[in-house]
Amino acid sequence: MDRIGIFGANGRMGQALIDACAQAKDCKLSAAFVRIASPLASTPIHHINKSAPVDLSFACESALQDCSADVLIDFTLPEGMRTHLQQAVKLNLPMVIGTTGLNDDDKQALTEAAKHIPIVFSRNYSVGVNLLLNLVQVAATKLAEEMDIEVFEAHHRNKIDAPSGTALMIGEAIAQAKGWDHDAVARFDRTAIHEAKSQQEIGYSVLRAGDIVGEHTAYFATMGERLEITHKASSRLTFAAGAVRAAQWLRNKPAGLYDMQDVLGLKELA
């Protein structure tokens, strides 16, 4: 039985993770953390989420060292993730991280922490998106050289980072397949560029509206034809179930930085 501790337990993904723990086999939610000073601390989780164990209350993050979790899951914000990472290293607990919008320092902190504990980090825990990463690499290498490449993403109005972590992951996968330096070819804003699109360019566009869970399309277009590879998530439970699967996969893994493609065995297909 894997005992799971969740950070940001009151958030959208936190709540979906509580549902996913209840649905997974051989898995038990053992701690649901909220920020220090959160008014929710000590409130029975069952009051707001009926899939939570009846005897479990939200716990303040300061109680982390007393929790009985075997693995910790973080879908919060970069600042929170950094703190949680330090705590996990101190307690020698494996981590699953889904937080997006990380900067270079945050990524460096992940790499350092992974020298001490096993970590799965993915900007998308759905099976479909991880398979899409393989498909865009095939498209990038097999289609004609003179393809225009664009990545589009759409999310709910409350998402604060842009482009999404998944959009960047798709662009990075395409750049890798092309042998390009992603940062050199990524184009996030064309408003000041008064020239035609270059062939060595990955353009990004973003939509924020309503309650869209998460949609991504990679476009490969040339004269006379256009290939669009799209993924649409319709429930956060998809991401949450993937993260719980990753948490269970981490059992007995050595320290290291893994991703969802490792969990799903998709690297062998690439």
Ligand SMILES: NC(=O)C1=CN([C@@H]2O[C@H](COP(=O)(O)OP(=O)(O)OC[C@H]3O[C@@H](n4cnc5c(N)ncnc54)[C@H](OP(=O)(O)O)[C@@H]3O)[C@@H](O)[C@H]2O)C=CC1
């Ligand atoms: N990898 C993937 O598959 C997916 C990744 N995500 C990513 O997960 C993250 C969370 O998304 P979502 O659940 O929609 O966001 P929410 O805003 O709904 O939830 C964020 C949670 O993080 C907590 N939090 C924020 N800052 C801190 C901090 N400094 N210390 C501790 N806790 C903190 C919030 O607490 P409080 O309420 O007190 O502010 C809240 O519980 C985002 O980065 C998103 O992009 C989302 C879906 C899928």
Ligand SMILES: O=C(O)C1=N[C@H](C(=O)O)C[C@H](O)C1
């Ligand atoms: O914030 C979200 O909601 C999501 N974030 C992730 C991202 O930034 O790619 C994954 C998913 O698309 C939902």
